[in-house]
């Protein structure tokens with residue numbers, strides 16, 4: 001457990017991606033089986049224990065510590081597991097349990113035995129191990145590294161013989177402690193065969209189409225589709241089970257039971273998850289409501305019905321269609337859809353066009369809330385995992401812009417943690433008493449050059465009027481031109497409107513704050529047109 | 536009957552006042568007569584008339600604030616040598632906090648009070664170890680006065696630093712530490728662990744290190760950290776004041792591992808909110824257990840707490856029949872606050 005606790009601690013504090021990979025790789029290559037396999041499961045979120053709950057930890061703390069001191073300590077630390085770990089009396093000196101011992105005991109031990117087992121572990125461990133133990137038990141393990149990073153670290157361990165995507169393809173057919181996986185990584189065994197398991201297939205991704213790419217584009221070789229503003233999903237149904245994966249290989253099945261229910265077929269399909277009411281796509285904010293829930297209630301399912309707009313087929317039954325050109329796959333998709341006709345799914349139509357000018361007009365006209373622009377896919381392109389150049393393009397419509405006033409600033413993350421790089425901006429409105437007031441409408445942290453960032457950072461430091469934790473309130477005197485993809489009504493925002501993908505387009509140091517835009521102007525951009533109208 | 540300490544020691548706006556001796560201990564504002572426990576800026580303030588302190592504290596005060604501001608007249612007092620001020624017998628014993636840091640022992644008509652200043656109980660190669668003095672009232676700090684604070688051993692933390700240096704040999708490890716005490720202790724601990732390479736210093740740390748060496752604490756090969764030359768600092772250890780490690784200055788180092796050596800690093804959220812990648816729990820203050828053990832060791836029936844998390848400590852000693860009292864002296868602990876609450 002010592003090495004795992006150390007890994008967790010370093011991952012939590014390490015902002016850099018490469019440093020995280022280095023830490024993971026060192027852990028996997030220095031720890032024995034099956035400990036490292038359970039460590040991998042913990043990092044990738046594959047571990048959970050039904051019998052152990054936070055209440056167990058509260059009871060243990062109550063038995064071992066002064067309640068008054070515990071209360072003050074909890075107030076101070078702000079995290080139950082950490083408080084108990086830090087103030088647990090004595091500890092250390094003995095040998096803490098191995099990772100495998102902990103995982104196996106938590107799975108197998110009867111609930112009534114757990115308090116005694118856990119207390120003995122805590123007695124034998126130092127604070128760092130105690131935190132790891134308690135976080136593992138309560139399921140509060142936020143490791144600060146994605147499952148993808150763990151797979152990249154494993155790929156690096158294989159020294160180039162195995163790509164991260166190859167690991168991805170077998171991943172969901174494996175279970176902790178992954179002995180076969182490590183054997184393959186270390187060249188001691190064959191690639192594990194997932195057989196009928198509903199495994200994830202790394203998706204094919206598109207490049208953004210820039211103005212400079214347009215000239216060289218042989219438009220006739222491409223097909224066009226709408227770019228929907230939902231989340232990309234992969235539907236996998238095999239004899240071994242059904243799964244809904246996000247683009248990043250997260251299993252989101254539990255959040256969308258109605259889709260899972262409708263997957264009465266065998267195959268792998270690629271499409272966009274959307275909230276669809278009577279065939280009309282709802283704004284992204286509606287889908288966000290669903291994404292916020294791990295498991296939706298009945299009301300949620302009724303009010304925010306999910307659907308999938310399909311645009312590709314990877315497997316029909318066991319037949320791998322990925323080597324086929326796009327046009328043939330599209331034909332197979334249409335045939336498959338006509339045959340299976342699954343509930344809650346429809347096809348994303350091809351958009352007809354004759355020439356580039358035609359496409360530009362169509363793209364500019366795509367102002368509906370649920371459409372971000374166009375996808376261009378080469379008619380002869382096979383389905384290639386990753387982001388191959390020149391086969392698929394995403395061509396977002398030009399953004400809308402507003403001039404807004406910076407109200408608050410916050411330090412960024414990772415590389416930008418020493419800069420005030422996240423800005424809350426606002427627009428003017430009448431405060432009801434005849435005065436103008438600023439109301440925050442969004443937050444932006446991208447779109448600027450390093451030079452502009454340095455300027456803004458300095459400006460924020462020199463114009464701070466108040467501090468709230470990590471947030472600085474600033475003088476309301478700097479205008480930013482904010483670009484965004486769409487504006488949607490939102491009850492969760494004070495201004496009543498939420499922006500999609502706000503980013504900083506320009507610094508408007510030339511513009512007085514009083515001349516920034518008013519909230520009314522933004523409200524006129526709110527998309528009221530249903531998505532379907534775009535066609 | 537000996538007088539109760541409350542009859543001759545009191546809190547005034549200027550700080551803790553010893554009436555029969557007409558002097559203050561670590562006064563927060565300029566006063567006629569001051570006894571100073573140690574050279575940190577929250578305890579040793581400029582502009583007093585007469586200042587009494589250990590020779591090392593006086594030297595560090597002069598180095599920090601300049602000859603003319605470290606007291607109009609200065610009197611150095613060696614360990615254990617007693618003098619009389621007014622009607623009060625006064626002597627100093629080491630507090631183990633930083634070089635020259637002292638506890639102030641005072642005796643009047645058979646009643647004895649000891650003011651600890653800041654103190655720690657761990658061995659520190661750069662200063663004399665804490666000496667417990669039995670007394671009637673013990674005036675203690677409580678910076679880490681919560682049971683969550685239990686400092687691991689220095690060796691454990693230095694091992695973590697060395698492990699990180701070997702895992703990331705291309706990256707500069709920049710460690711935030713106070714300019715007086717923590718900085719030199721870190722250097723000495725690294726030297727003991729076999730780190731003989733040059734250690735690079737932010738400009739603010741150079742003068743205190745020179746003063747430590749002049750006072751007989753060898754620190755090895757120290758060099759100025761010129762960030763413009765970031766490439767040459769790859770894999771090096773750079774020490775800087777806590778406020779500098781996430782500022783522009785540190786950004787120019789080669790892919791820095793930002794570290795901070797402080798007892799506050801025990802709490803993860805504290806470390807995280809400071810943008811620290813490698814928190815090192817190395818403290819110049821007593822931890823919870825050590826505060827309680829020290830109080831039991833000096834055997835005082837009454838404990839006054841100057842600053843820190845006083846209510847928890849008073850609660851804990853109360854359960855052992857010791858009377859606790861919070862002095863609520865506002866102004867101490869600001870050096871710690873720099874770590875704890877910057878950006879709050």
Ligand SMILES: [Zn+2]
Nearest residue numbers: 573575632653
């Ligand atoms: Zn101090």
Ligand SMILES: [Zn+2]
Nearest residue numbers: 577653867868
């Ligand atoms: Zn202090």
